[in-house]
Amino acid sequence: MDERRARRIRRAFSFDAAALARLRAASLLELERLDDAHAAAFARDAQADFTRLLAEDRLIAFVLCDGAEVVGSACAIFFERLPYPDGTLHAEIAGVYVAPAHRGQGWAARLVQAVVAATERRGVRKTVLHPSPLARPLYERLGFEDEPAMRLRSSPATLDTAANIALHARKSS
Numbered sequence: 001m002d003e004r005r006a007r008r009i010r011r012a013f014s015f016d017a018a019a020l021a022r023l024r025a026a027s028l029l030e031l032e033r034l035d036d037a038h039a040a041a042f043a044r045d046a047q048a049d050f051t052r053l054l055a056e057d058r059l060i061a062f063v064l065c066d067g068a069e070v071v072g073s074a075c076a077i078f079f080e081r082l083p084y085p086d087g088t089l090h091a092e093i094a095g096v097y098v099a100p101a102h103r104g105q106g107w108a109a110r111l112v113q114a115v116v117a118a119t120e121r122r123g124v125r126k127t128v129l130h131p132s133p134l135a136r137p138l139y140e141r142l143g144f145e146d147e148p149a150m151r152l153r154s155s156p157a158t159l160d161t162a163a164n165i166a167l168h169a170r171k172s173s
């Protein structure tokens, strides 16, 4: 039997929160942003977050199923920006993960395409993502491009400056 026939992509529902949390932990472990000692606690908290975000309709996710097992995911989380003539709603693609045994067969590309189609149906103004270096070619093939952006460095110097501004504001009010 063609093994690909047993696998399929479907929309995630609230009962998938535990699986989404498990895959998120696996992804962060692989990317070395989480260590083994904290993985179980992280997954517990993440399950609660996924449950809440799905219930609030702030998150759309698609999952790759191998039979009854969830082995891949891609999510979009929605956020508002200040008004533009074409709207305020934006989406960030995240949580793109495919278990190692299923990689290199185009599943991540299909998961991301499904999520992007769903964000477009919501009428988002812009869809963004923050790729890991190895995943860049995947997203470029799917039509993502670089755009200039800046982020605040949370260095002690920055935090000191922020604290000084807050103190100054309090003194002069």
Ligand SMILES: CC(C)(COP(=O)(O)OP(=O)(O)OC[C@H]1O[C@@H](n2cnc3c(N)ncnc32)[C@H](O)[C@@H]1OP(=O)(O)O)[C@@H](O)C(=O)NCCC(=O)NCCS
Residues within 6 Å of the ligand: 027, 030, 031, 096, 097, 098, 099, 102, 103, 104, 105, 106, 107, 108, 109, 110, 130, 131, 132, 134, 135, 136, 137, 138, 139
């Ligand atoms: C990235 C990832 C989801 C790709 O899954 P996949 O189903 O194998 O992807 P596809 O078959 O649709 O596309 C393959 C592309 O994935 C990218 N890729 C391959 N290995 C990768 C890796 N270890 N890490 C990240 N991206 C990788 C490459 O761009 C590859 O394209 P290429 O074969 O032309 O080089 C999967 O490798 C993974 O889960 N990695 C760990 C988590 C991660 O890096 N997530 C992305 C965060 S932005």
